Amino acid sequence: MEKLYLEELLQATGGKLLMAPQGEMQTNAVPPAEILSVVTDSRKITKGCVFFALSGERFDGHAYVDASLKQGAAGCVVSKEPESMLPGKFYVLVEDTRHALGDLAHFYRMKYDVKVVGITGSVGKTTCREMVASVLSRHFRVHATSGNFNNDIGLPMTIFGLSAEDEVMVLEMGMNHLGEIRRLSQIAAPDIAVITNIGTAHIGILGSRENIFRAKKEIFEGMSSGSQAILCGDDDYLPKIAVEPALLARHRVFYAGKGAICSYRVEDAHVEIGSVDANAFEAEMSTVCTIRMPDGRDTLQVRIPAAGMHLIYPASIAAGVGDLLGLTSEEIRAGIEAFTGQRMACEKYGDILLFDDTYNASPDSMKSSLQVLACLPVQKKAAILGDMLEQGDFAQQLHREVGAAAAEAGLDTLITVGELSEDMADEARLRGMMDVRSYPDRESAAQAVEEITVPGTALLFKASHSMALDKLAAISRKKAESLMR
Numbered sequence: 001m002e003k004l005y006l007e008e009l010l011q012a013t014g015g016k017l018l019m020a021p022q023g024e025m026q027t028n029a030v031p032p033a034e035i036l037s038v039v040t041d042s043r044k045i046t047k048g049c050v051f052f053a054l055s056g057e058r059f060d061g062h063a064y065v066d067a068s069l070k071q072g073a074a075g076c077v078v079s080k081e082p083e084s085m086l087p088g089k090f091y092v093l094v095e096d097t098r099h100a101l102g103d104l105a106h107f108y109r110m111k112y113d114v115k116v117v118g119i120t121g122s123v124g125k126t127t128c129r130e131m132v133a134s135v136l137s138r139h140f141r142v143h144a145t146s147g148n149f150n151n152d153i154g155l156p157m158t159i160f161g162l163s164a165e166d167e168v169m170v171l172e173m174g175m176n177h178l179g180e181i182r183r184l185s186q187i188a189a190p191d192i193a194v195i196t197n198i199g200t201a202h203i204g205i206l207g208s209r210e211n212i213f214r215a216k217k218e219i220f221e222g223m224s225s226g227s228q229a230i231l232c233g234d235d236d237y238l239p240k241i242a243v244e245p246a247l248l249a250r251h252r253v254f255y256a257g258k259g260a261i262c263s264y265r266v267e268d269a270h271v272e273i274g275s276v277d278a279n280a281f282e283a284e285m286s287t288v289c290t291i292r293m294p295d296g297r298d299t300l301q302v303r304i305p306a307a308g309m310h311l312i313y314p315a316s317i318a319a320g321v322g323d324l325l326g327l328t329s330e331e332i333r334a335g336i337e338a339f340t341g342q343r344m345a346c347e348k349y350g351d352i353l354l355f356d357d358t359y360n361a362s363p364d365s366m367k368s369s370l371q372v373l374a375c376l377p378v379q380k381k382a383a384i385l386g387d388m389l390e391q392g393d394f395a396q397q398l399h400r401e402v403g404a405a406a407a408e409a410g411l412d413t414l415i416t417v418g419e420l421s422e423d424m425a426d427e428a429r430l431r432g433m434m435d436v437r438s439y440p441d442r443e444s445a446a447q448a449v450e451e452i453t454v455p456g457t458a459l460l461f462k463a464s465h466s467m468a469l470d471k472l473a474a475i476s477r478k479k480a481e482s483l484m485r
Contacts, residue, residue, distance in 0.1 A: 001160045004108065006033040006075065006090055009050065012107035013100040015077065015092035020085035033074055033090055038160045040101070040153060047072040050092075052101050054153070055079070061097070077101075098152065102187045105156030109188060114143075114166055117321055118188050120173040120181055120219050121196025121232075122212060123364035125150070127341055128196050128314040129172045135318040135335030139327050140167040150174035155184050168325070176205050178215050185222025192324060193219045193229040193251075194317055198237040199364035200401075204392030213237045220247060228252045230320040232313055233262040254294075254324075256316035263294040264320040266312040271375045273307070273346075273353075285346055287311050291319050298329045302336045307346065308372040315339075344372055349480035353378060353458040356473040361388045361464050363398040367405045369462050374409035379456035381411045384449055384472055386463025387418035396423050403427030413437070413452050417445050418467060442468060446475055453479040 007030045036048035042064035051068040053061035065076050075090030079097050094100040119129050133144040143166040145158045150172040173184040198213045231238040233255030256264040269289035285307035291300040304311045322332040347354040391398050403424035406414045413435045416425040425438035439445035453476040461473040
């Protein structure tokens with residue numbers, strides 16, 4: 001973070017300055033206090049920082065104000081007037097410290113001549129962010145979101161990491177309620193907006209995909225007239241933006257994907273599989289495709305260093321962002337091929353491929369993983385899927401959607417584990433899938449998993465983490481290793 005001054009903090013937040021009296025002579029002048037960093041966690045206080053006393057249902061940062069100041073903070077931002085104040089420290093009183101954090105982040109962002117790319121969507125935000133950052137770093141100095149810092153606390157903290165040398169900032173924006181993306185966009189003021197898709201993540205809270213669509217469109221509300229957007233053209237909701245006069249009057253909108261609407265169009269995509277080396281239980285997979293640029297200007301042949309047809313979307317979006325910011329075709333290609341981000345790890349045991357993706361699961365990530373399985377050039381494909389938790393009243397519908405996706409993926413075998421996943425199995429059978437086996441728990445599914453672990457098969461294990469399907473993946477792994485002896 002570059003240095004800020006107390007006067008700028010007051011200007012940005014509209015806060016009221018409070019300080020302990022010092023001597024008989026007092027003035028209304030704002031002292032020239034310097035702010036070297038912004039901190040919201042009292043355990044991470046650094047000398048010269050400003051501590052924001054955030055409050056939530058289970059915590060109140062005001063309880064740590066004195067300790068933070070004594071540990072070296074220059075001052076603090078509070079929403080409760082302190083009963084006493086430490087000499088030489090400043091206190092800025094605001095109505096809402098969380099909102100003030102965003103206000104200061106917006107002020108800081110606007111201090112620098114930096115292009116901002118804001119990325120939202122139901123799934124694929126992180127992969128898209130990392131692909132875009134990889135492409136843009138071929139030409140610019142890029143500052144980007146790390147980890148899951150994508151809410152109204154994490155995004156401001158990412159912005160405070162911006163330096164005067166940075167030329168582009170890539171920000172991920174998450175949400176689970178209406179109004180959240182609007183606030184993040186107001187803070188970040190993106191020059192280019194990206195929406196990856198309109199899925200079902202948080203549908204239990206938002207109530208419908210239509211509401212999710214409305215929530216994602218809020219990204220335009222913090223953008224200035226003349227700014228640009230790149231959207232997934234193969235989503236069933238996002239092309240509606242192309243016929244919204246109010247949006248098109250203010251913004252230039254482009255699409256990326258496979259469809260006719262797409263300016264950045266993908267063709268001839270396929271997956272290739274190789275071994276890292278003869279002794280490694282790991283497969284090196286890549287997705288090869290052609291990206292046609294607008295108006296036939298150029299055609300890029302790219303090799304994405306990960307498997308899955310879903311990766312053509314972040315790749316084509318990244319090509320579009322790079323193109324809008326003036327990168328050459330060679331820079332765009334090099335950036336896509338240097339991508340090292342999110343991917344589904346593949347274990348290789350002879351000609352058995354094993355995907356242990358059991359850390360978490362949502363309907364959209366389930367479908368994405370099934371798409372990876374579908375495009376693999378192997379003899380047999382099997383998915384062992386478990387319950388997706390926290391889906392609320394939509395649980396039955398969403399499990400059925402995954403069952404339909406499994407049937408459409410052309411799998412040879414589907415094994416489901418758990419009560420909710422019975423609907424998944426039922427829907428797959430209704431869609432014509434022949435080998436579908438449903439089990440109430442891991443223990444009852446163990447023998448079936450061992451039976452289907454045979455040469456020439458790719459196996460996907462996925463469910464919510466608490467379903468512990470990694471234990472079934474371990475059974476498959478042990479069988480696969482034994483077949484190599």
